[in-house]
Amino acid sequence: MWQRDMVFELKEAKPSERRGIIDRYRRQYGYSYEHMMRIARQHGFNSGRQTRADKGECILNNDQIDFVAAFLHTTRRENKGAIAPVENALEFAYDNGIIPRGTLAVGTMQRILRERQMDKNRQNAPTPHTEMRSLHPNHCHQVDVSTCIQYYLDEGGMSIMREDEFYKNKLENFKKIKTPLQRYVIADHFSGFFFVKYYLAAGETAENLLDFLLCAWEAKEDRRMPFRGAPFLMLMDGGCRAKAKAIGLGFWEGIGVDILQGEAGNSRRQGSVECTHNIWEMWFETRLRIDPATSLEDLNRKAFGFCLWFNASRKHTRTNMTRLSCWLTIKREQLRELPSRAELYDLMNKPEEERTVANGRISYQSKDFSLRGLGIPHGAKVTVIKNIWKWRDGILTVAWENQRYDVAVIEKLSLELGGFAANAPIIGQEYKAQPETATQKAVKRMDGLAHGSQNPAKKSIPFYGLNAFEGHVDKVANLAAIPKKGTLIEVARSQEAARITFMEFLKRLRNAMDTRITPELNRQLRDEFGESIDSKLAEEVIRAFKEGSDWRSKLAPITEDAASAGG
Incomplete structure (x- = not known):
């Protein structure tokens, strides 16, 4: 190695x-002189020179160092990270008087940044992350959608996007493709099992997302593909999550799937499905150059078969098992089979339903559910949330005042036994009172406060002995009212004489005579007066009977007075 040769020559040479x-x-x-010296020291060269007394001491303060590092950080690019050279940052610090010009060399500044882990390499390195684990297959699924940038479908079948024709920085070239391919991928976080399907669309849509999820979670016609069942949790990026919301909250609550909130720019959160995209491009889409698809159906047929082969044959590096073998460790209670699509579509965009609580129960879809013991008052309105998994077990979720409760169906006896609730008390044998509501408990406290007893007597006076009226006049003793003149009301009196019924007349006559009235007298009087009689005439006739005079003599004067009054 040339490094060893250089060190040997340096050791043998004179200084x-x-x-x-x-x-x-x-x-x-x-290489630079400083870098060559570092290489020599790494391979055992020691010049023998005495170490400087100020070695390791930094001539810059923390603020000056942070200023240079901040320039590198704030001028970084989103994709490439920090790209400005340290010399540029130093020059900027010189120009603004942060660091005196000529204080230190560029290499020294680079060394200081490296020692403090603030250099460009450290800034561009990914931040540490926490590895998360899932509990079992179908515990958490990750979904992602990506536009296929290598291939597209046209009238002649699948075509390749040639780099010289579809250069990424020439957007007008992409306009030639009317409908690009969208690749939908779902991955099980525990086992790594994934499912892929293609759609022809300009972008992500809620309809395609729903169809893809149902295709992934439904039982397949090909029994060699056992992957199915709804997960308990889902992870997806912001765009996919927005389309999931468009499907409707009722759908996700209905199948019991919780979509976890994500963080913008944190793609590593969906790391499993992101890696699956790369695996799929390298293993499947590379083969499309040799055997291109002729239609979307043909493409998805090829994708289904290749997906099954890869999951069943390739081992996952984390589990050292094939993805299929690992997924097959799922237990019965962890595998939640989907119902029919008609029932699932019924959950989509379904408006919230309300029910009124009556006697501690509600009725929903011809079934009664007990709310006893939850403290929900009689007459309150609760929101009903139907979850298909809980519904199978006779459980319904109700929401009241930002709280959710799972309530069980009330079992009914057979028609031969009357069809009553199975837990209803039997007349004459037992008694089951409804639990007291908060209002009933409050009423008892109020009665105890006002009467001194929670069961006061009917004639008990509340707050007995306390003043309710005395002293009110004293509160307005300084009030002076100015007298006001008023207008006397003229009472309009009726000119018609008052009359009484014939039966009332007979009653008064009988009481005055203290004897019974004969049928003959009754007939004579009725023939004379009819159904009613003037009250004054009745008094004169009764007086005549009492005096023993002829009662007919009283008719003429009274009749003349009545005629004159009417005239």
């Missing part, structure tokens, strides 16, 4: 000859 040896190797290999 005055060492500079010439370094310069000769510099011209041959193109």
